[in-house]
Amino acid sequence: MNKDQFIKELSVLLKDLNGKEKQEILHDYEEHFQFGIEEGKAENEIAASLGSPKLLAKEILANYHLENAKGAQTAGNVMRAVWAVIGLSFFNIIIVLGPFIALVGVILAGWAVSIAGISTPLLVLLNNLFGSSFDLFEWFLSFVYCGAGLLLFVGMQGITKWFMHGFVRYISFNTALVKGGIK
Incomplete structure (x- = not known):
């Protein structure tokens, strides 16, 4: 060439x-x-x-997307960095993608539970309007679940930021490992 x-x-x-x-x-x-x-x-x-220009381009793009993810830790930047790092080697499909999918699943479950907890008073109201009779205990539990949902909502904001920062550090470590070792 x-x-x-x-x-x-x-x-x-x-x-x-x-x-x-x-x-x-x-x-x-x-x-x-x-x-x-x-x-x-x-x-x-x-x-x-x-x-190989292909390998060089993969490394350059992985570094580029990783730097973007370090600078602005948005979901899009982190996803692009994950895919770029996975492209460096087949081994990374298991080492990067597996933990990423598991942690995203846990994060999404946390958000779903918090939103479900916050919405319980509305669900109890709809149940009382269109269904069963008024039950004070249901209302009490719905406000307890709403409070727990609000606390979890606040906690999930911090957990999500920590996840983004931690995963960017993890793929930086993995990229350095794939390129020839940690210094």
Whole structure:
């Protein structure tokens, strides 16, 4: 593979990056070729020493999405970082995706329980309007569940933030491990 083929393939694979960052990365690789040629190496030899453009693009995109997730820990950024890290190796499907799905399930269950608890007075009201007779004990329990739901709702906000931060750190660790070890 010569310089033009390498740069063209890398450019296509880095389509998710913004224009400025993509150009900086491509410029860096063009400089690698320039320095290699000045040292008397052939273009195909330089391309082979740099590695596969596909693997390079996967690593660059994983780092890019990981940095975005560290900066703004939104659900979209974290998901993009998870998928980019999974793309680094097949091993990551089990190591990253398994815990991610389990923790997302626990988070969603917590949110569902909190919302269900908060809505119990409304459900008891509907039950009394369209169904059974007025029962003071049902109302008492519905307010207890509502209070517990509100407490859980507040707790889930903190747990969700902690999860986002912790999982970004976990995939950063995993990415460093896949790339060649922890320093």
